[in-house]
Amino acid sequence: MGCQSSHPSAIPELDEIMLETGFSQASVVRLYDRFQALDKEQKGYLSKYDLQGIGELAVNPLGDRIINAFFKEGEDLTDFRSFIRVLAHFRPVEEGKSNETGRPEPMNSRLRKLQFAFQLYDQDSDGKISRDEMLQVLRLMVGIQVTDEQLVCIAERTIQEADQDGDGAISFEEFATSVEKLNVEQRMSLRLLK
Amino acid sequence: EVFHLSHKVTRVVPESALLIVLGLFLGGIVWAADHIASFTLTPNVFFFYLLPPIVLDAGYFMPNKLFFGNLGTILLYAVIGTVWNAATTGMSLYGVYLSGIMGQLDIGLLDFLLFGSLIAAVDPVAVLAVFEEVHVNEVLFIIVFGESLLNDAVTVVLYNVFDSFVAMGADNVTGVDCVKGIVSFFVVSLGGTFVGIVFAFLLSLVTRFTKHVRIIEPGFVFVISYLSYLTAEMLSLSAILAITFCGVCCQKYVKANICDQSSTTVRYTMKMLASGSETIIFMFLGISAVNPDIWTWNTAFILLTLVFISVYRVIGVVIQTWVLNHYRVVQLEIIDQVVMSYGGLRGAVAFALVALLDEKKVKEKNLFVSTTIIVVFFTVIFQGLTIKPLVQWLKVKKSEHREPKLNEKLHGRAFDHILSAVEDISGQIGHNYLRDKWSNFDRKILSKVLMRRSAQKSRDQILNIFHELNLKDAISYVAEGERRGSLAFIRSSSTDNMVNVDFSTPRPSTVEASVSCLLREKASSVCLDMQALEQRRKSIRDTEDTVTHHTLQQYLYKPRQEHIHLYSRHEIIQNEDEKQDKEIFHRTMRKRLESFKSTKLGINQPKKLNKSHKRDRGQKRRNSNAIPNGKIPSENPAPDFTLKEKGIDNPAFSADDDQSIYMKFPPWLTDEDSVVPSQRARVQLPYSPNNFRRLTPFRLSNKSVDSFLLADGPEERPRAFLPETTHM
Numbered sequence: 001m002g003c004q005s006s007h008p009s010a011i012p013e014l015d016e017i018m019l020e021t022g023f024s025q026a027s028v029v030r031l032y033d034r035f036q037a038l039d040k041e042q043k044g045y046l047s048k049y050d051l052q053g054i055g056e057l058a059v060n061p062l063g064d065r066i067i068n069a070f071f072k073e074g075e076d077l078t079d080f081r082s083f084i085r086v087l088a089h090f091r092p093v094e095e096g097k098s099n100e101t102g103r104p105e106p107m108n109s110r111l112r113k114l115q116f117a118f119q120l121y122d123q124d125s126d127g128k129i130s131r132d133e134m135l136q137v138l139r140l141m142v143g144i145q146v147t148d149e150q151l152v153c154i155a156e157r158t159i160q161e162a163d164q165d166g167d168g169a170i171s172f173e174e175f176a177t178s179v180e181k182l183n184v185e186q187r188m189s190l191r192l193l194k
Numbered sequence: 195e196v197f198h199l200s201h202k203v204t205r206v207v208p209e210s211a212l213l214i215v216l217g218l219f220l221g222g223i224v225w226a227a228d229h230i231a232s233f234t235l236t237p238n239v240f241f242f243y244l245l246p247p248i249v250l251d252a253g254y255f256m257p258n259k260l261f262f263g264n265l266g267t268i269l270l271y272a273v274i275g276t277v278w279n280a281a282t283t284g285m286s287l288y289g290v291y292l293s294g295i296m297g298q299l300d301i302g303l304l305d306f307l308l309f310g311s312l313i314a315a316v317d318p319v320a321v322l323a324v325f326e327e328v329h330v331n332e333v334l335f336i337i338v339f340g341e342s343l344l345n346d347a348v349t350v351v352l353y354n355v356f357d358s359f360v361a362m363g364a365d366n367v368t369g370v371d372c373v374k375g376i377v378s379f380f381v382v383s384l385g386g387t388f389v390g391i392v393f394a395f396l397l398s399l400v401t402r403f404t405k406h407v408r409i410i411e412p413g414f415v416f417v418i419s420y421l422s423y424l425t426a427e428m429l430s431l432s433a434i435l436a437i438t439f440c441g442v443c444c445q446k447y448v449k450a451n452i453c454d455q456s457s458t459t460v461r462y463t464m465k466m467l468a469s470g471s472e473t474i475i476f477m478f479l480g481i482s483a484v485n486p487d488i489w490t491w492n493t494a495f496i497l498l499t500l501v502f503i504s505v506y507r508v509i510g511v512v513i514q515t516w517v518l519n520h521y522r523v524v525q526l527e528i529i530d531q532v533v534m535s536y537g538g539l540r541g542a543v544a545f546a547l548v549a550l551l552d553e554k555k556v557k558e559k560n561l562f563v564s565t566t567i568i569v570v571f572f573t574v575i576f577q578g579l580t581i582k583p584l585v586q587w588l589k590v591k592k593s594e595h596r597e598p599k600l601n602e603k604l605h606g607r608a609f610d611h612i613l614s615a616v617e618d619i620s621g622q623i624g625h626n627y628l629r630d631k632w633s634n635f636d637r638k639i640l641s642k643v644l645m646r647r648s649a650q651k652s653r654d655q656i657l658n659i660f661h662e663l664n665l666k667d668a669i670s671y672v673a674e675g676e677r678r679g680s681l682a683f684i685r686s687s688s689t690d691n692m693v694n695v696d697f698s699t700p701r702p703s704t705v706e707a708s709v710s711c712l713l714r715e716k717a718s719s720v721c722l723d724m725q726a727l728e729q730r731r732k733s734i735r736d737t738e739d740t741v742t743h744h745t746l747q748q749y750l751y752k753p754r755q756e757h758i759h760l761y762s763r764h765e766i767i768q769n770e771d772e773k774q775d776k777e778i779f780h781r782t783m784r785k786r787l788e789s790f791k792s793t794k795l796g797i798n799q800p801k802k803l804n805k806s807h808k809r810d811r812g813q814k815r816r817n818s819n820a821i822p823n824g825k826i827p828s829e830n831p832a833p834d835f836t837l838k839e840k841g842i843d844n845p846a847f848s849a850d851d852d853q854s855i856y857m858k859f860p861p862w863l864t865d866e867d868s869v870v871p872s873q874r875a876r877v878q879l880p881y882s883p884n885n886f887r888r889l890t891p892f893r894l895s896n897k898s899v900d901s902f903l904l905a906d907g908p909e910e911r912p913r914a915f916l917p918e919t920t921h922m
């Protein structure tokens with residue numbers, strides 16, 4: 001294992017990946033090394049099991065959900081391309097780049113970051129965070145001292161605060177509005193990934 | 195410390211400044227009464243009695259992983275930075291002197307260089323004292339702190355070299371002498387480090403055999419560490435480096451070997467000695483200043499010294515950071531550089547060195563002494579006072595300052611969790627290779643030699659036990675242990691490794707989730723909220739909302755990034771968030787087990803059931819080869835039992851597997867004559883370790899095991915983490 005670096009030519013579809021994700025070649029190589037390090041059996045794919053082997057995720061309240069985010073619906077394996085696509089969301093936003101119309105939305109834009117976060121809440125992918133889904137997330141993120149009744153109360157208040165059209169659920173637009181004051185670009189960016 | 199009683203004061207004014215002022219006051223009294231300066235900080239007392247405890251404390255509680263992870267940076271700043279500071283300050287002063295502003299002084303270039311070398315060094319005592327109040331991120335802290343510790347070698351060499359040059363006289367210095375000086379730097383620094391390591395080895399070895407002399411175990415720690423200091427001093431090597439590395443290297447083994455009471459004794463004594471020394475140092479600094487005999491005033495010299503050391507430090511930091519950022523993954527930002535430049539405080543070491551000067555050789559000693567005193571006072575008091583507001587101002591510029599809404603709090607926290615998960619997944623780049631090699635070496639050789647066998651055994655104990663017992667027995671065994679409150683063979687939860695932990699700030703102890711309790715809670719995090727809530731109270735008539743905010747604020751799990759106070763002179767930092775880890779871990783494991791159950795048990799493949807069931811979804815397992823009882827057919831030649839640190843250095847899962855091992859597997863993972871999982875095991879995770887920090891993710895073998903996934907693929911060889919031969 002160790003830290004032997006892969007040669008850029010060993011990475012399949014390197015140029016497309018760089019174009020799509022915006023990563024520098026050095027970053028892609030680094031992440032490829034990481035991918036291979038995680039892929040213990042050298043399958044060329046990562047299974048959920050591989051990711052679950054990262055111990056720190058077990059003590060992260062959203063750990064399992066994030067692991068699932070790497071895998072497409074119903075699939076249990078992910079290849080490097082998909083792996084790095086997810087990580088591309090967390091590339092730091094370049095400052096000073098204006099929104100150029102006509103270009104496809106870069107993967108690390110604020111919108112994309114929010115969409116990634118939204119999909120973690122919205123497990124059934126219906127485009128809304130229902131009260132139950134909100135409850136589930138809250139249950140994950142809050143200590144066991146909080147009783148279920150309190151949790152229901154919190155969930156309802158949270159939805160109330162964000163819900164603008166009164167349908168009792170939070171759509172993506174409402175979600176984005178509720179966090180508009182947060183510095184998403186910074187909080188969802190890893191300096192390591194450039 | 196008296197000042198601990200008034201936290202309001204110490205939050206603004208660093209304690210060191212207060213102590214100096216107190217010292218001045220006392221000195222004033224003494225002088226007024228007697229008209230002589232009775233007490234001064236003599237270099238001897240300082241170097242032999244006051245400094246060692248402080249440095250030992252720093253070394254013993256040093257967060258090793260962080261330290262060695264940033265060693266390159268630290269060394270660069272310590273060595274190059276100090277040389278740069280010394281050279282530029284000395285030469286600039288000389289240049290100014292030549293211009294005549296300073297008036298007539300009996301000084302030569304060498305004297306200036308000598309002065310430059312002793313005033314250049316950043317002082318660990320002062321730095322620590324000030325940084326305790328200022329909460330900076332851990333990388334920054336370790337860099338400044340490490341630099342202050344390691345630059346001693348440079349300071350000592352420079353000081354001695356220039357001292358001898360001055361003694362020889364400026365005309366007699368030849369190139370050979372300069373070369374000798376450079377060589378002596380390497381000798382002094384490496385020699386000092388070596389001495390420290392030797393004594394660390396000795397200490398660890400000794401503590402291995404102190405089973406029957408438990409009472410004096412702490413004594414060994416202090417005596418042997420101090421011996422390392424004295425030995426290095428005797429050999430004219432860098433004593434600070436010696437005792438630092440003695441502390442740094444021995445901590446792991448000593449903590450593993452000595453009994454808990456001794457460990458506590460050592461910790462408390464060390465803190466006490468260090469605090470005491472620090473107090474005395476600063477007070478004496480104050481007292482020593484009130485000594486009119488030594489006072490010589492030269493405005494230009496003093497002012498310019500202050501200017502030069504500040505300016506050149508800034509320049510030095512900026513240049514070095516620029517160079518380093520090319521090599522570092524985690525970049526050092528402007529705010530870091532500002533803190534580093536501004537946090538370069540001079541302290542008692544400079545004063546002691548200047549007092550050591552021989553006034554026959556250095557004619558202007560008094561001038562130097564006065565200047566040094568002023569510089570030290572300035573940096574400690576003024577810079578110490580202003581660094582915290584400066585840092586806060588800089589931080590505030592980045593963040594917005596409004597009361598957060600419920601959604602923002604929740605989602606903000608979620609973002610933090612997401613980010614730390616992605617961090618872990620993307621892994622820390624670099625250093626892993628060396629660290630793996632080191633932990634291999636450590637585990638195979640060092641630990642066997644230096645660690646008590648019982649400490650080593652406790653690593654292996656669970657493994658053996660679980661293999662020898664029937665699985666059912668194992669579960670009931672564990673259940674019994676749970677009922678009894680502890681599992682005897684697991685080391686009790688100890689806070690020894692806290693310095694390596696980076697989980698969140700010590701939270702106030704959790705209170706019952708009742709409204710009144712919540713509102714009474716005095717945690718500072720809640721207090722901030724109180725202000726915001728006061729404002730909101732006008733708009734919110736519903737107390738329920740208040741409670742909601744409180745509950746969320748209080749009980750939301752903390753993410754990993756939140757700042758933790760790594761090192762404190764005055765406290766032994768307790769990690770109270772083990773509970774959080776436990777809860778989350780339980781939940782995660784339960785979920786994983788359930789999903790595993792539901793997806794796998796449904797499939798009826800008796801043949802494969804045998805082998806593939808052995809696979810363990812997302813649970814900790816051990817490399818089969820490591821199991822010493824040899825019952826396992828080691829079809830897997832994977833030689834390393836090494837625990838790979840996959841993610842960013844998470845001290846919760848330290849690379850040291852001398853920690854207790856957590857093994858768990860679903861009860862239905864057995865041989866053909868399967869054990870029926872008990873009701874209890876189905877519902878509840880059988881066991882949770884007391885000390886989560888000791889968890890280590892293992893891999894049982896390197897081969898792929900998910901034969902269910904590859905059900906259509908070629909049959910995988912069985913991963914026997916339960917030996918097929920035993921009657922599990």
